[in-house]
Amino acid sequence: xxxxxxxxxxxxxxxxxxxxxxxxxxxxxxxxxxxxxxxxxxxxxxxxxxxxxxxxxxxxxxxxxxxxxxxxxxxxxxxxxxxxxxxxxxxxxxxxxxxxxxxxxxxxxxxxxxxxxxxxxxxxxxxxxxxxxxxxxxxxxxxxxxxxxxxxxxxxxxxxxxxxxxxxxxxxxxxxxxxxxxxxxxxxxxxxxxxxxxxxxxxxxxxxxxxxxxxxxxxxxxxxxxxxxxxxxxxxxxxxxxxxxxxxxxxxxxxxxxxxxxxxxxxxxxxxxxxxxxxxxxxxxxxxxxxxxxxxxxxxxxxxxxxxxxxxxxxxxxxxxxxxxxxxxxxxxxxxxxxxxxxxxxxxxxxxxxxxxxxxxxxxxxxxxxxxxxxxxxxxxxxxxxxxxxxxxxxxxxxxxxxxxxxxxxxxxxxxxxxxxxxxxxxxxxxxxxxxxxxxxxxxxxxxxxxxxxxxxxxxxxxxxxxxxxxxxxxxxxxxxxxxxxxxxxxxxxxxxxxxxxxxxxxxxxxxxxxxxxxxxxxxxxxxxxxxxxxxxxxxxxxxxxxxxxxxxxxxxxxxxxxxxxxxxxxxxxxxxxxxxxxxxxxxxxxxxxxxxxxxxxxxxxxxxxxxxxxxxxxxxxxxxxxxxxxxxxxxxxxxxxxxxxxxxxxxxxxxxxxxxxxxxxxxxxxxxxxxxxxxxxxxxxxxxxxxxxxxxxxxxxxxxxxxxxxxxxxxxxxxxxxxxxxxxxxxxxxxxxxxxxxxxxxxxxxxxxxxxxxxxxxxxxxxxxxxxxxxxxxxxxxxxxxxxxxxxxxxxxxxxxxxxxxxxxxxxxxx
Numbered sequence: 001x002x003x004x005x006x007x008x009x010x011x012x013x014x015x016x017x018x019x020x021x022x023x024x025x026x027x028x029x030x031x032x033x034x035x036x037x038x039x040x041x042x043x044x045x046x047x048x049x050x051x052x053x054x055x056x057x058x059x060x061x062x063x064x065x066x067x068x069x070x071x072x073x074x075x076x077x078x079x080x081x082x083x084x085x086x087x088x089x090x091x092x093x094x095x096x097x098x099x100x101x102x103x104x105x106x107x108x109x110x111x112x113x114x115x116x117x118x119x120x121x122x123x124x125x126x127x128x129x130x131x132x133x134x135x136x137x138x139x140x141x142x143x144x145x146x147x148x149x150x151x152x153x154x155x156x157x158x159x160x161x162x163x164x165x166x167x168x169x170x171x172x173x174x175x176x177x178x179x180x181x182x183x184x185x186x187x188x189x190x191x192x193x194x195x196x197x198x199x200x201x202x203x204x205x206x207x208x209x210x211x212x213x214x215x216x217x218x219x220x221x222x223x224x225x226x227x228x229x230x231x232x233x234x235x236x237x238x239x240x241x242x243x244x245x246x247x248x249x250x251x252x253x254x255x256x257x258x259x260x261x262x263x264x265x266x267x268x269x270x271x272x273x274x275x276x277x278x279x280x281x282x283x284x285x286x287x288x289x290x291x292x293x294x295x296x297x298x299x300x301x302x303x304x305x306x307x308x309x310x311x312x313x314x315x316x317x318x319x320x321x322x323x324x325x326x327x328x329x330x331x332x333x334x335x336x337x338x339x340x341x342x343x344x345x346x347x348x349x350x351x352x353x354x355x356x357x358x359x360x361x362x363x364x365x366x367x368x369x370x371x372x373x374x375x376x377x378x379x380x381x382x383x384x385x386x387x388x389x390x391x392x393x394x395x396x397x398x399x400x401x402x403x404x405x406x407x408x409x410x411x412x413x414x415x416x417x418x419x420x421x422x423x424x425x426x427x428x429x430x431x432x433x434x435x436x437x438x439x440x441x442x443x444x445x446x447x448x449x450x451x452x453x454x455x456x457x458x459x460x461x462x463x464x465x466x467x468x469x470x471x472x473x474x475x476x477x478x479x480x481x482x483x484x485x486x487x488x489x490x491x492x493x494x495x496x497x498x499x500x501x502x503x504x505x506x507x508x509x510x511x512x513x514x515x516x517x518x519x520x521x522x523x524x525x526x527x528x529x530x531x532x533x534x535x536x537x538x539x540x541x542x543x544x545x546x547x548x549x550x551x552x553x554x555x556x557x558x559x560x561x562x563x564x565x566x567x568x569x570x571x572x573x574x575x576x577x578x579x580x581x582x583x584x585x586x587x588x589x590x591x592x593x594x595x596x597x598x599x600x601x602x603x604x605x606x607x608x609x610x611x612x613x614x615x616x617x618x619x620x621x622x623x624x625x626x627x628x629x630x631x632x633x634x635x636x637x638x639x640x641x642x643x644x645x646x647x648x649x650x651x652x653x654x655x656x657x658x659x660x661x662x663x664x665x666x667x668x669x670x671x672x673x674x675x676x677x678x679x680x681x682x683x684x685x686x687x688x689x690x691x692x693x694x695x696x697x698x699x700x701x702x703x704x705x706x707x708x709x710x711x712x713x714x715x716x717x718x719x720x721x722x723x724x725x726x727x728x729x730x731x732x733x734x735x736x737x738x739x740x741x742x743x744x745x746x747x748x749x750x751x752x753x754x755x756x757x758x759x760x761x762x763x764x765x766x767x768x769x770x771x772x773x774x775x776x777x778x779x780x781x782x783x784x785x786x787x788x789x790x791x792x793x794x795x796x797x798x799x800x801x802x803x804x805x806x807x808x809x810x811x812x813x814x815x816x
Contacts, residue, residue: 004032009178010040016174017044017120017152021144024165024173025156028180029320030281030327033156034061034124035069038097041120042080046152047096050119053108054099055136057128059085059249060256060275066090066099067257086415087476102132103415109139110365110412113147120152127157127316129349129378135362138374141168142366145375159316159346161377168375183326185288189339198222198291198336199231205334206235206269209287210242212332217268217284221321223293223310225250228271235269247272250469274317282324286331290321292341298354315343349378356380357418360388361397365412369402394503395422414480416440419501424477426500432493433481439497441473443540452530453498453540453555454491461489495557496565498538503566505539506557508596514548515539518594523549531556562593569593574603576610578618584674585614612669616661619678623658626665630684636719636728637703643725644750649699657687664690702747703728710804711736717746717753727769731756734765734782735794738802743771760790775799 006027016023027033038054041047056062066083073080082091085101100108121140126133144151155165158180166173192201202220209218222228228246235244243266245259259270262284270282274294294317298309325331359380363371371380392398397408397418410425411418420440427436438457442449447470449456464471478485499506507515513525513532523539525532534556541553563569572589579586587603619626634652641649668686672678688696706714709732718729730744734757745752757766765782768774779799787795796802
């Protein structure tokens with residue numbers, strides 16, 4: 001083995017893990033951490049007789065790391081070193097180091113929370129912050145804290161937020177840092193030209209790169225397999241003297257290994273996915289051509305599933321890719337984007353931007369109802385967690401207290417998103433397991449679906465070899481189900497299966513091509529679509545960003561089927577709603593599925609409490625009725641006091657007041673049924689009455705509606721600016737302020753009023769919080785300009801001693 005930058009730190013790493021059960025390793029690219037650290041730890045006393053798990057975020061990286069380490073031991077993969085990933089594994093009874101991918105580690109933790117026979121888990125490339133890595137670390141910490149304090153946890157990467165990790169792992173967690181091995185790399189920008197495809201831009205730059213005198217092998221990083229296949233085909237056709245090799249996760253391990261071995265004679269062009277960001281060094285490469293794109297799992301509201309999406313890489317990833325050119329010698333990097341193209345510094349943790357329904361399911365399987373019980377590097381966002389819980393409850397996976405139902409336990413056995421897992425778990429009762437496997441593979445895949453779902457499934461079941469990706473996934477799911485796929489499958493249960501997976505997307509016809517969905521949204525189909533007049537359908541793929549969302553994939557659903565498989569639809573529920581057309585509350589008994597009314601009948605007498613609740617809902621949909629001019633003034637006064645004395649005075653912002661309508665307004669709604677009655681309500685009186693009497697008195701003293709001014713008038717204060725944290729405004733004619741020595745203040749002197757001094761025509765002459773300074777320094781200029789324009793108004797030389805007045809010099813009253 002050659003010397004690597006990590007080696008001087010290996011002894012310290014072992015010593016630290018002899019004394020601690022947690023460790024953070026920050027090691028730069030090229031340091032050798034992925035392969036050298038696990039092999040070293042196999043010799044630790046605490047790992048003897050047990051195995052280690054090495055978590056790798058990518059399948060290709062996992063295979064390559066396992067094969068490289070096995071080679072170092074002169075063994076085959078599956079002996080001391082093995083790997084496990086979805087649909088592929090090579091392990092044996094003698095395996096002591098398993099390289100696993102993320103979903104596999106989660107499943108191992110769920111299946112055996114004691115982790116018997118496992119001495120430690122190494123989390124590699126943790127900076128990528130995938131949802132599964134965060135979840136696995138939270139589970140591993142829970143195991144370690146509760147029953148396995150001997151379990152070692154090592155978190156390592158090139159770029160880590162050590163402070164955030166220490167907040168979770170503990171401030172006494174040892175941190176070891178290692179430099180990488182890096183030679184200088186030149187960087188050049190070669191953006192795509194006009195309508196030039198990504199592959200053709202890469203081809204153009206490859207020609208340039210190969211002409212560089214010091215060029216050895218070239219690594220091209222593209223976002224996906226389709227782009228790789230097109231570029232490889234072009235290169236093999238136009239550059240026969242170059243050894244062209246693809247590298248991606250769907251290739252057999254033998255082909256991946258072959259792609260990484262330098263050719264004895266010819267230059268190589270390796271066309272790869274983001275494996276190039278992983279910890280595996282690609283020997284012989286000193287030229288990198290980076291498309292600057294990545295394919296990552298992101299939640300798709302259209303389908304309700306997490307799917308791979310192409311997006312611009314972050315700056316840290318781009319720099320890691322660039323560094324691949326300098327791992328073994330000086331290199332050069334070509335970037336296929338403009339130099340001025342902005343890149344975000346780091347990728348956001350997946351937990352902060354993903355659909356969390358799968359995470360909620362895994363946590364429920366773990367036996368936890370709240371995420372707060374577990375330790376997270378980044379806690380799940382509250383809103384996303386609640387949305388995930390709501391979906392699982394609607395799917396029947398968890399109950400109202402977030403505990404797994406029997407259906408939830410069955411669904412958890414399927415390595416799928418919760419929607420599809422429910423579909424597979426219920427398919428056996430419909431005698432539709434083969435169809436469900438094929439449907440799940442179709443919906444989870446990345447292939448474009450032309451025509452209807454039924455047509456797509458008939459094609460795939462009839463000629464599976466034409467759709468190899470679908471075939472592999474469908475057969476994998478069929479293996480989990482313990483069945484074999486058949487070419488003859490009935491599509492009759494298709495609508496039921498989809499309804500079980502998408503109960504919130506069941507749609508009811510409004511008018512031709514327009515449907516109301518159970519989630520309350522409206523969705524549309526072209527009027528000529530075969531389902532445009534279907535009474536009911538399931539909208540599988542919906543463009544959720546628009547108000548009238550376009551439906552891309554749908555299947556018809558019979559009302560009898562809906563009622564049969566959703567028994568709650570047969571219950572009559574009293575409902576009182578606001579009718580815009582009638583301008584009043586309407587009561588009816590309804591049979592519903594979500595927001596869909598399947599049947600209704602009028603109610604007689606309406607319950608008083610239900611009426612009041614319905615009125616509150618109507619008001620929340622019409623905030624302008626509540627926020628009158630008088631309420632706005634009250635809010636401004638309270639905004640000032642809440643900012644100055646937050647512990648003594650409440651927040652009366654719009655959202656807080658609307659959320660608390662049932663607290664301060666509900667008692668005054670008795671007997672009301674029409675909007676005209678609501679519009680006459682004295683909302684500001686009721687809001688003020690929500691304060692205790694002593695507080696109302698203090699409120700009027702600290703934030704008075706008006707202030708007395710030297711002329712003897714009471715002038716109203718404008719508190720609107722207080723909504724934005726600015727002082728209240730007192731606007732008065734300049735002559736009414738004569739003799740006022742200092743600017744007035746309110747709130748026991750904590751807030752100085754902003755004075756607007758006005759001309760006789762009530763136009764601003766001066767805005768100030770320092771009245772004395774204006775009289776002494778600015779007034780003379782104003783007097784000089786104004787006295788000729790308004791000769792009937794007093795403009796004394798000394799405003800500090802002059803008598804304030806709202807009248808003209810001739811005593812004829814106020815002049816405007």
